[in-house]
Amino acid sequence: MFGRRTAQFMALVAAFLVLGTCLNLLLLCLSTDLEPSSFVTLSALRGVQRPSPGRASRDKNARKVGEVNRELIREILLGQDPLDARPVMRPDHTYQFTHFDSKLFSFLLEKVSSSVSVSFLLEVGSFKGGSAIQAAQELKRTGLGGVSLVCVDPGTGGVNDWLRNVEGDRPSHLLTGGLGRPRVFETFLANILDKKQGDQILPLQMTGLVGMKLLKKLFEARRLSSLPQMVYLDAAHEKGETRLELEAAWEVLSPCGFLWGDDFDWEAVRSDVSDFVREVKPVPAGDGDAARLRSLLGGGEASAEEILPGLVVVGSRVPPTGWSAGSAWYLQKPCGAVPHDERAPALAEQIAQPS
Template identity: 35%
Template sequence: MWPWLALLPPAVAVQPSFKELHLELFAKDPDIHHVVQNFSNPYDIRPNFKNYPHSNLLPEFFTEILDILHMEGMPRFIVEVGSLHGHSAIQMATVLDKLQMTEVPILCIDPFTGDTNMWASYQQDQSVGGWVNIIDGRMTVFDQFMANVQFAVNRSVSKHHILPFQATSTVGARWLVQKGFAPDLIFLDSAHELDETYLELSLYFNLLEPGGILFGDDYGWPAVKKDVDRFVEQHNLQFGYENPIDLRIARAQAGATNLIWIMRKAKLAKNATKRAVYRSPDRLLCV
């Protein structure tokens, strides 16, 4: 583990409301000026939910994640690291609304610049170029995200869920530390390059509220699998007695090829000096 990661202080158990997040990020009351609803859309980007082929977070799977956390009164604050066009965030918000959890904020941390594969392949690979749009020398990832989320909010999704935070995962993690905000559910879907996933795991598992869940997709990708396995092994060697990671692997749905990894952080048991490991139902977390 990189030594400088130890500089991050432990997460403080505070879960902000949507309004608190909006005020901290944009210095505006969302009831007066809502950043999503008031998006100006300078390039007139239309909402698009079809072109991007890699959204693997299905409503049924996310519902089961919520079922696991519901027994502990969670989630109260969700962070998504890597949001791209907002498809997964909208899926999560839709499920939350169906469960009458209309006030749970989803903070979407992403620089919205496009990843290595997008920049390297969009001219040669039509499967990539079909969902890449460049205007004024930059990819319009943020504009597409905002157009999609604005459409969803204006149509049906609660306006008290999704907030964009246009920052790198490192900046986002350090901001959460400085504000003392501890998410109890984190969806990590950003870097898929070797060592980048490991770095983000090191940052965001440290921020996770005890008893919370950190999960991500594409465990079948060699770089992701290597970094996830490496992080869990090294963490459990160092902290396994007091704070072990319970890692499970699941399919996005029955018969699916995409694998999702799930980690649950140990939580101090009441009236006990050692930590209790919360294990997730095998009906969900198995391949």
């Protein structure tokens, strides 16, 4: 009799423990915006191991297109693609301040492809993935679905993102949850997978300066086969900080490559980009480029103007000195600007004989 009551008591205690665990998981889910299906089981956790460099690790990432993507997964991500994980956030495509222009992107792709073979594009400042998704879709549309598209962003949001993170203005903008930590990176992953672009995009959760310097060092150490042929800079937007990013982007950019961005209407961006261009002396715009761009963009108020030698701005003039919201800018690195490392002669030969 005594043993029977003891067994019943122990079963009751176990039931309460299970119920308490379930309630804790539910509360955690509600407080951090996680979906219940995102939790993994204990048995799954016990099976987690660091991937070995053997066949299993290679097979897991076989679906990832782009040599640079695979190299980065192997060299700095311990064989694990962040986009292989199950999403822990719901997709959120409501961000309204993406000024990425697919027509301008396609125009620049065509320009750089006439000089070098395009294999690696870099985006610095990706936020929730709106521009990266458009870029990947355009790459596939133009037959460049095998190009690596690396997206660098710390996932912390900028000053204006935090200023907008209030109850009266999209309370889930940064999705800070109970811990006060932005869930931008997790939302980026969910958005990329939702639009089925995880095969081509590789996210690196780090600041732009860290990411660009890291890529250059990996290339110099022969751990990366290529530098990016295009860099899309859409990060700091703060005076001085933008200048530092421009310098790092120019260093990591391949010869003949294009550096471009938007928000030229921001005084900090306009000032730092203009000062930078006066120093580095990019390639002058080609004859007819401005007219062709205006035609591609559909005319109207949009214009394409070389406001400084080598600096082309795409947008609408707003007197006396401003530009329309989201106005884009671009410049091209000289083809003779060979990276400072021991592979310079071989790279120069590759540029002299474009494929």
